[in-house]
Amino acid sequence: MVRSIPIEIQPVAKSRVSEYDLTHVPFGKCFSDHMLVAEYVNGAWQKAQILPYQDQPLSYAISALHYGQAIFEGMKAYKNASGQVSLFRPLENLKRLNTGAVRMAMPEVPEDLFMEGLCELIRLDQQWVPDSEFGSLYIRPFLIATDEAIGVKISDTYKFIILTCPAGKYYADPIKVWIETSYFRAVHGGVGFVKAAGNYGRSLYPTKLAEARGYKQVLWTDSETHSYFEESGTMNVMFVIDGKLITPALSDTILDGITRKSVLQLARHWNMPVEERKVSIQEVLEAISKGTLTEVFGCGTAATIAQIIGIGYKTDYYELKPVAERTFSTKVDETLRKIRKGLMPDPFDWMLPV
Ligand SMILES: Cc1ncc(COP(=O)(O)O)c(C=O)c1O
Numbered sequence: 001m002v003r004s005i006p007i008e009i010q011p012v013a014k015s016r017v018s019e020y021d022l023t024h025v026p027f028g029k030c031f032s033d034h035m036l037v038a039e040y041v042n043g044a045w046q047k048a049q050i051l052p053y054q055d056q057p058l059s060y061a062i063s064a065l066h067y068g069q070a071i072f073e074g075m076k077a078y079k080n081a082s083g084q085v086s087l088f089r090p091l092e093n094l095k096r097l098n099t100g101a102v103r104m105a106m107p108e109v110p111e112d113l114f115m116e117g118l119c120e121l122i123r124l125d126q127q128w129v130p131d132s133e134f135g136s137l138y139i140r141p142f143l144i145a146t147d148e149a150i151g152v153k154i155s156d157t158y159k160f161i162i163l164t165c166p167a168g169k170y171y172a173d174p175i176k177v178w179i180e181t182s183y184f185r186a187v188h189g190g191v192g193f194v195k196a197a198g199n200y201g202r203s204l205y206p207t208k209l210a211e212a213r214g215y216k217q218v219l220w221t222d223s224e225t226h227s228y229f230e231e232s233g234t235m236n237v238m239f240v241i242d243g244k245l246i247t248p249a250l251s252d253t254i255l256d257g258i259t260r261k262s263v264l265q266l267a268r269h270w271n272m273p274v275e276e277r278k279v280s281i282q283e284v285l286e287a288i289s290k291g292t293l294t295e296v297f298g299c300g301t302a303a304t305i306a307q308i309i310g311i312g313y314k315t316d317y318y319e320l321k322p323v324a325e326r327t328f329s330t331k332v333d334e335t336l337r338k339i340r341k342g343l344m345p346d347p348f349d350w351m352l353p354v
Pocket of ligand 1: 074231236256259301
């Protein structure tokens with residue numbers, strides 16, 4: 001592949017990896033030795049460097065901070081038994097990042113910069129990829145507007161950065177979720193389908209209220225009627241009803257999750273009936289009372305498969321079937337883990353060795 005710009009590499013003099021127990025690091029707080037930083041100036045990507053992880057000066061006036069021109073990705077690298085490190089479907093992340101970049105009037109990140117930068121970075125920091133059963137290296141690519149100017153306008157300058165952190169399980173236990181019908185996450189014509197920083201900021205207050213009621217996450221509903229499910233926290237949501245896998249259809253208010261896509265692909269591969277369509281609160285509550293709803297789970301890169309064991313709605317709480325009886329999501333979780341860890345064949349070529 002011909003690089004549009006060369007990537008300059010400044011390796012650390014001494015790795016910090018031995019200072020950490022990679023199987024017990026808190027999520028997102030311990031950063032690996034290196035980071036990638038690329039700069040967009042004068043209408044082009046000009047400079048790309050892999051540097052020791054460090055703070056760098058940035059003005060308090062940058063437009064990402066004031067006007068929210070900031071998008072990000074979340075992906076993971078895994079280590080197999082022979083020590084080979086591979087990425088899970090990285091081109092899907094690039095595609096989503098660039099779809100977001102267009103919507104946010106930001107420059108797209110070229111494939112060669114993204115892929116080569118990412119692979120070089122992970123190769124350099126492969127010691128940081130935990131080899132534990134549930135371990136992975138969480139990868140955070142992000143794109144921010146860096147014009148030093150107050151005033152709402154499209155920035156002329158940007159930085160594309162990749163940080164990485166070793167990670168274990170995101171949710172240690174199954175979770176309870178609160179069906180949110182006062183606040184909403186996204187509206188048609190908005191940026192719900194983009195991993196825009198502002199989507200997460202706006203979700204924090206409703207999530208705090210749900211937490212105060214004893215729930216781990218919010219289950220978002222549509223902004224117009226609050227009767228149809230959208231997604232939950234940083235996960236897409238799936239239901240198994242009458243033996244069918246049912247999930248809200250994608251729209252401009254829902255993030256096109258790569259885990260969602262992969263779970264649906266596996267289900268279809270196993271000849272399980274799959275429906276991507278509107279899913280109403282009423283349908284789910286009825287299925288709970290009839291006993292036909294057998295599984296509910298969230299899926300996402302950080303959380304992988306997060307079992308949902310209870311749902312709160314208005315004044316009621318619905319306890320769901322025990323996790324031990326959930327054959328589909330348990331099999332999907334195991335299969336994804338084994339494909340990622342090289343413990344079984346990768347039938348769809350999802351893994352890319354770095
Ligand atoms: C809002 C939201 N929905 C769904 C997902 C799941 O997407 P993915 O499976 O690509 O991680 C995420 C995480 O990225 C998210 O932030």
